[in-house]
Amino acid sequence: MRQRWFFLPTAAMVKSCVPSSVGATYPRELKNEKMLNELSIKNFAIIDEIHVSFGNGLNIISGETGAGKSIIIGAVSLLLGDRATTEIIRTQADTATVEAIFDISANKSLRDKITAMGFPDEEELIIRRIISHTGKNKAFINGQMATLANLASISELLINICGQHEHQVILNAENHINILDEFCGCLPARAVYAEIYNQYQQIKTRIGKLRDLQNSREEKIDLFKIQLKEIQDINPQPAEDTSLADEKKVLINFQKLSGWADHAFDLLYGEKDSTIVKLKEVQSQIKEIKKIDANFKLADTDIEDSLISLQEAALVLRDYGKNLFFDSERLAFINERLELLSRLKRKHGGSLETVLRRKQEIEEDLNKVSSVEEELEKLSREEEKIKDDLRQNALKLSQIRKEAAKKLQEAVDKEIHALNMPHSSFHVNFNKCAADKNVESFEQTGGDEIEFYLAANKGEESKPLNSIASGGELSRIILALKNVLSRTGSVASIVFDEVDNG
Template identity: 30%
Template sequence: MLTRLTLRDFAVVASTELEFGPGMTVISGETGAGKSLLVDALGFLSGMRADSGMVRHGTERAELNAEFDLRDRPEAADWLKEQELDDDGACQLRRTLRSDGGSRAWINGRPVTVAQLAELAGLLVEIHGQHEHQALLSKASQLELLDAFGRHAPALKAVRDTAEAWAALRRERDVLVRAGDVGDRIDLLDHQWRELDKETLEPASIAELAADHRRFANAAGLIDTCERALARLEGDDAPSLLQTVQHLRGEIARARNDEPRLDEVDGMLDAAAIQIDEATRLLQRIRDDLDLDPERFEALEDRIGRLHELGRKHRVPPESLHEVRDRIAAELDTLRHAGERLAGLDDEIEAAAGRWREAAAHLGAARREAAGRLSQATTALIADLGMGGGRFEIALEPIDDGRPDPQGAERAEFLVSANAGQPPRPLRKVASGGELSRISLAIEVAALGLDAVPTMVFDEVDSGIGGAVAEIVGQKLRALGAKRQVLCVTHQPQVAAQGHAHYRVSKAEADGMTQSAVRRLDAKERQEELARMLGGVEVSKEARAAAKRLLENVA
């Protein structure tokens, strides 16, 4: 849900900040005041192409910021996490438009591409009105909305799973077919495997080999170090270290009766004597184990040389050669049984295609049933919205390119006839912006906002209507607001009266420049605004009374 929108130096808006809540928020104002600028701002924050003409005259850039609460759109939170743009639950979209035509975009303070901005905004905002940026004009979105309306998620998952299973089998078959005659490949791999299998390649073995090689390479120096240490410990030319400690213990023992704490010193020296004795024995074993055998050292060097040569041949460090060996063994096994596998794959592929056809037929039947219900409900709403004789249909166009499709065996196309006697045409080709807005509203109300986008923006949906029809439009928007957040730019008091919140856009001249200001209206100001919308410049007592009745009649 959109919670805050901030504009700076945008068109005729110097600076404004708006806060939004759930339900339906209406935006009104005099003609030319700039009430549709808020919709334009959301359009630019949704990836619309930058327009330097939207930068306020005399400034270098316009700044747009939108903040969203993602509790009603976990998919957007998941997207942020996947893109590594998450920030402790925050979701802030920012974009600047420069007077030289350039623009920059940020998500949660981090620079992003406009494409990334558009992808995230597509999960958050849907704009209905006289703009090209409308999700309902996309065939993909139309099919998604139909599936949401029909609650087809389990059937759609079955279609996707069977299509993916078929595709995986085809990929496996293609690999085997491309391999062709694998005899030469088998001979090469067999030679490589035998060459590797002669060696002990486990990492622990290679680590032990490296340690042995280092020990033999430095054997002379190690032996010298051990012998010098033993000479000091065993006392070849003087009393040994152990003898010295024992002598000290004897002297301390004679004085222990006079100082009890010497018992603790004696204990420490006793422990030191034990450690010295064990260290001496270990040094003797190490010295005895050290070998200056040149043949043994040469064998170690030969083995290390072979491992490094194998590593260079397979372009891996010696420690990874065991992985190469295992990979070669696995490929050998596959190739040796390739003929048998290839013969069986055709049957498996056909069986997988059969499972997809069954799942796709089930989904297609569900889509046809849902299309009928949605068409009927939308057609009834179109009539309510002042387009009597209009008709809404959903055409399901079969696709057959010989490959199981994860989306099913058909695509949806929304068709509309705005007037009786006219053939239905694709929704994206409907010429009138006002008609397009009302049709989009009818579809959304009929589908109860099941396309999951939490914020829906309707720009001038009441264009060309009035009276009772305008009141019905307002009621439908308010009903949709119970399911989704609805923002509506309107010039009809009957629509504005249905809002849960009301903003008014006004314009005034300051320092020789026209500026727009936006403010939220309280109850009294709202009644006065409705009276202005009803009566024009001169607000009469009758207009105020009518405005009061409009507000009192809101359910």
């Protein structure tokens, strides 16, 4: 089976030929301005080396299935920033190279973008990709090293590849509104509408939650009050459980602590040969040494300071031991209090910190429940205002679309008539308009429900595109739409892959 794919520079005013499904060609007017001038491929898959020069208007590459046409498109995709593997390198070759030359002399937006990215501003744009077995792949823009992100950034202004998947895209009626909006250039207005739509949805969500809260208000109020009363009755304080646990530990170890304190005091001060007594003897011996040896380095004050510190420590130990006593009532209170705190912690997150945080949350929730009517009234006023703004923007968007729909119908009709469908008629059908719908049923794209219809022959009733039986007719519709849409954008070239399929 012989198949074809097409390069169509979108700018054009030369006499060019467009193929029909039966092989006839029809002249049409295209701007006299090439975009993709040359394409070179070397050591790519089954391709040894090819060099293609493109002329003005429509260029057709035809060949049998398996001849390598799709491989060429794969090579072109590399220039658009697609990732590559070493599997594409021709057997026994070290590298694969793809290079293209574009005439961008009249494409100011593309030249400005390239300059802003730091690449030389030239009337010709040269892009080269080198894929190596070593993994050190390279990309160049006008001879300067570039990244795949650089290529991807400018690709949308260079080439649009239209393959077989476009059939599925165009058959899906949900995509038709996007196609129309792209044609009429109303995407900025749609973005404004979408922002208002999102705000409206957020308000609706908040109102829904408040109404749910209102419906279960009494039940929630009772639950919140019970939870809050329990916490307030126990009245926990920050870190209270830790403080009580420390105090409990002292009480249950009263005898040990008292014995240790008394014994330590005796060792320091209380016994006949205590540490302090012995230290005073040391102090006396040092004084005798210094009477004979004036060069002795140890100062009296060193021993005196130590003596004072030990005396103070002994007094602290004495007072500590005297103040220790066992209070059974206090221990019972601490045990009861710790049990209450533990119960709260088990219910509200495992720590006193979470208990106190939950108390604050409950108080806030009670305030919210109590003021739900006031909040609902406020949000309802906001909802009415934003619904009015949403409707006005939807109607504005709908009017732009209706005006653009007529122009799109005329432009596509002109294209398909030149594609050997002289009696066909393309229609943009508004199944529903914003003016006919409630705001509640609006979508992210507005209030319109749009679908493309086609009357393939004279006198026939127009039908949705997905009802068209002929693949050839559908392929030509895609070709026509792509060419019409290209005039509204700045893409340099369009590649049609097997658009005559069917």
